[in-house]
Every structure is written in structure tokens, then in C-alpha cells.
Amino acid sequence: MRVMNRYLLIVFLILLLVACGSNESATPAGDADLQTIRLPMGFIADPQYAPFYVAAEKGYFAEAGLEIEFDYSFETDGIALVGAGELPFAVVSGEQVLLARAQGLPVVYVMEWFQQFPIAVVSKANAGIDDPADLTGRTVGLPGFFGASYVGYIGLLSANDISPDDVIAEDIGFTQVESLLSDQVEAVVGYANNEPVQLAGRGEDVQVIYVADSIDLVANGIITNEDTLAQNPDLVAGFVDALLRGLVDTLADPEEAYAISKQYVEGLDDSRYPVLEASLPLWEADPLGVTDPDTWQQTEAVLREMGLLDAPLDNLEAAYTNEFVE
Amino acid sequence: MMSFLNRQPAALTTAISFLLLILGWHLLTVLGDYDRFILPGPADVWAQFQVVVADGRLLRHTLITFSEIVPGLLIGVLIAAPLGYLLANSPLANRLISPYLIASQAIPIIAIAPLLTIWIQSTYWSRVLVAVLVVFFPILVNVIAGLRSVPDELYEVMVSLRASRGQIFRKLEFPAALPVLLAGLKVGATLAVIGTLVGEFVQPKSEGLGFLLVTARYQFKTDLVFVVLLTLAALALSLYGLVALAERRLLRWQANGK
Secondary structure (H helix, E strand, O other), X not given: OHHHHHHHHHHHHHHHHHHHHHHHHOOOOOOOOOEEEEEEEEOOOOHHHHHXXXXXXXXXXXXXXXXXXXXXXXXXXXXXXXXOOOOOOEEEEHHHHHHHHHOOOOEEEEEEOOOOOOEEEEEEHHHOOOOHHHXXXXXXXEOOOOHHHHHHHHHHHHHOOOOHHHOEEEEOOOOHHHHHHOOOOOEEEEEOOOHHHHHHHOOOOEEEEEHHHOOOOOOEEEEEEHHHXXXXXXXXXXXXXXXXXXXXXXXXXHHHHHHHHOOOOOOOOHHXXXXXXXXXXXXXXXXXXOOOHHHHHHHHHHHHHHOOOOOOOOOHHHHEOOOOOO | OHHHHHHOOHHHHHHHHHHHHHHHHHHHHHHHOOOOOOOOOHHHHHHHHHHHHHOOHHHHHHHHHHHHHXXXXXXXXXXXXXXXXXXXXXXXXXXXXXXXXXXXXXXXXXXXXXXHHHHOOOHHHHHHHHHHHHHHHHHHHHHHHHHHOOOHHHHHHHHHOOOOHHHHHHHHHHHHHHHHHHHHHHXXXXXXXXXXXXXXXXXXOOOOHHHHXXXXXXXXXXXXXXXHHHHHHHHHHXXXXXXXXXXXXXXXXXXXXX
């Protein structure tokens, strides 16, 4: 009998736990009409995503009938999930769209969020690396010979007719700040809105060479898949419109956007405001969200030069559309 | 069917199971009609394998990973075995050190690996160290278990024969612990592959199978991901086989005694 009681108690406790769990997920009552969309962001929660947070907080997504669940998993997972039709949208960088399409993933870029390719070469101000030509013969640290930073680096060299053989590229992992400060390398490749800000925060005078000043490559934006485009264009239109409104508001009032971000980024204090500030010029454009066909051709050319694409895509124009931003 | 298979030579049954696996995989891709980036078929993977073999990439990256696995395994054994001996023989050392060793196993290697890359400037050694850490514990546990399995009566016999400490070690403890140590080494050999890969994942740099895997994922070449995974499996199997071979030689006395 006692054993039976204990058994019942355990069952009861389990039921209680389950009830608590399900209760929690059911709390946003009244949002039942909203379609929940999991959105792979490509990076950890960060004030760089302020336009998304603003659009969510001000109800722009809700007005489009959407509730966004931010998913901070790796970029490649997002593309694969969208390509496989599991999710409708993801935030990814442009070169990834071309690499994915080359492997048959039916992803389409529908909104350019970063108008400027955010990669930059950063050096100490007194190193004498003031423009791309100064990189010749210098040691440059890269987080690795892959990813957006490598694409940006090769694009920069190529646009300035510098052979990669004339620069000593070193693999330093994601230790750009430490490697530059300790003079292990003379310059590092990183994100224009991150490493320079971090270095400046440590009191170091830095010189920044922006890749975007030399070559226009497709940067981060929103992708969907061909099925969603064909069967549910309203969903795409609603999502893009909401995000564009969030972007407009962020550019107009970054301080408000940062305050909103604090609700979405756990433990965010004011120290990362400069990151948002440095991001704003990378986003600005008129009109917002439009992607330029030339940029896609240049991105494809750089990927081919790097050997990441074996051949030109069959139909480069199918990789993007401005239908929802014009 | 089973009795038929039982009567065949081992090589044949292995080949049959391998072919069945490939066939099942092929059927899955055909029946499921999966896109190649989701689940490539055996033919896609074979084609990709030929590409990376022909351009030399697979061999280059495999050799680099191999050159990290082997020192990782050896250093792991060289640290774990003497420490295991100490812990098995000294209750004081056991009380002083064991709690920390056990607690350390609760820390996932994936959480420490990034720190190691910061602490150790050398990419190579930071990757080797991850392998060492993964290999260390199973070897240690097996050494202790092996030594503790020696019956007290045998110790008493050795003592009554006035055997020295060195003689007890050489004639009793070492042979007695060897089977369990070798079993630990077999586990360690496969773990060393995983450890090295974790190290390469955290510090992809531009070489090693971990780098090739990261690049393949970046390029959405799932067939290349499979090639790397199968290569890693082959590496682990070879190392396991080597230890098993050594085991058969070293423990021949045991088989003869039966």
C-alpha cells in the first residue's frame, strides 16, 4: 500500500511539473491568432539585432499577424532549415545564399538589411596601413580561411588588384583584438561594427579599412524559400514590411532601439551601445532593403576567385528579389 | 539465416553487414526522395570522396588530424597510467586527488576547449590537449580498476617470496592490469578522435578534418560532410584495430593459459 502511495505521489508530481511547463508556454493569451515563426538569427542575442527587437516590441510583426521567436543558432543551420522548407525565414549573409543555391537549396534573398558589407581590416593607427595598397608585405590575421570575413578580405584585395600571395595572411582564430594588441599581426580582419569598437574601448587608436569602400558585396539580409515565395507571398510581404519599419525606427532613434534591445538581450548594459552606433551607417540606404544586381555579380565573382564556387550559378537573378522592398 | 551467418568467416559477415548498410542508406535516399543537401546517397558521397582524394585534400587534412590524435592518445596514457597507479596504491593520494578528478568529468569538454585555445597560443598543442583531456579519464579509471582487481592472495604470495616492489609491479601488477588497461586504450583511441575533432572545431584554422568539415558545412556540401565523417570513423576503427592487435599479442599468455 505504501509503495502504491509513493507511486501515486510520483505520478502526481510529474503531472504537476508537466502542467507548470505547459502553463508557461501558454501564457501569451490572446495571441492565438498570431502565426509563430522561428527566426534563425545567425549569432547570439545582440543589440545589432535592434531593428528586429524594435519591430517585435512595437507590434509591427503582430500587425502582420506574426509572432517572432528569435533563434540564435548558427547561420548555416538557418539556411539549411529554410532551404529544406522547415522554416520560412532566416537572417543570413549574401555569399551564403549563393553557396547554398550552388548546392541546390532553393533559398531566395528578399531584403538587404546590411547595405554595406560589414567586414573591415583594422590596424593600429601608427602601423601605416592607411589604404588597401599598404597591406602588401604585411601580416594580416584572419579568424580563418572561411566565412564572411575571408570573403570580404579576398574581395578587398581583388578590388584593389592585390594578389593574395603578396599579403601574409595568418590564421588567428577569433582572437583579433588580442592578436593586434599584442602585435602578433600587423592588421586583423573583423566586423566593422565590432573589433574597431572593442579596440577603441581599450584606448587603442585604430585605422579601419572598410571592404565596402572598395567593393560592394551582398551582406546580411533576409532569406525565404521558393515555395514560400510562390504560395505565401503575403507572409513574406508582411514580414519584410514589419522589419523595415523596425529598421526605420532604429535608424531614427537608436537610443530608444537600444533600450528596447535590453528586454531581448539578457544582461545587456550600456557598454555595447557603440556597437549599435557603429552598425547604423552599415544599414543606411535610400530606399531601405533594396539589393543591387551588380552586388550579386561581384559576390559571385569573389566566391569563384576563392574557389568556393566551382562554376557560375545557372540563374543568378533567381537568388534575390526586390519585389517586397520596392 | 543466423546459423548460416555464424558458419561464415568473419570477413564475409562484416562485408555482408557493410553492404546491407549501404543498401539501406541508398534505399532511404531513394524512397525518401531527399534533396542532396539534406541526405546525400552513397553514390554522391563516393563521387565526392573521389574528388577530394584526387585533389589531395582528404589525405592532407587526414594526416594533420592523425598527427594530433596520436600524441593526444599517447600523452593521455602517459599521464593517466602513472597517476592511476598512484591512486590505486595510495589511499592518501586517492583522497586528495580523486574528488577533483571526478568533478572535472562533469565539465563538458566543449566548454573548456575554447578556453584552451586562448591559454595555449599553439593551435596544434591546444588541439592535442583537448584529445589528452578526453582520453585521460577512461584510461585512469581502467588502470585503477585493473590494479584493484589483483587478488590479495597473490600479493601475499609475492610478499612471502620476498619480492621487491619492482618485482611485484613487473610480475604481478603490470600483467594483471594490462587487460583492463588495453580495454581502456581501445575506448581511449576512439575518444582521441572525438577530442581532436572538438579541438579542431573550436580552432578550425585552415587544416585538419575539423576544418574540412566546417568548410563543407559552410559550402552546404553535405556529401563532403559525409566523406569527412566516414574518414573519421575509419581513423577511429584503425586505431581501435591497432590496439586490438597489440592486445592479442600482449595477452597471448592469457589465451594460452585458458
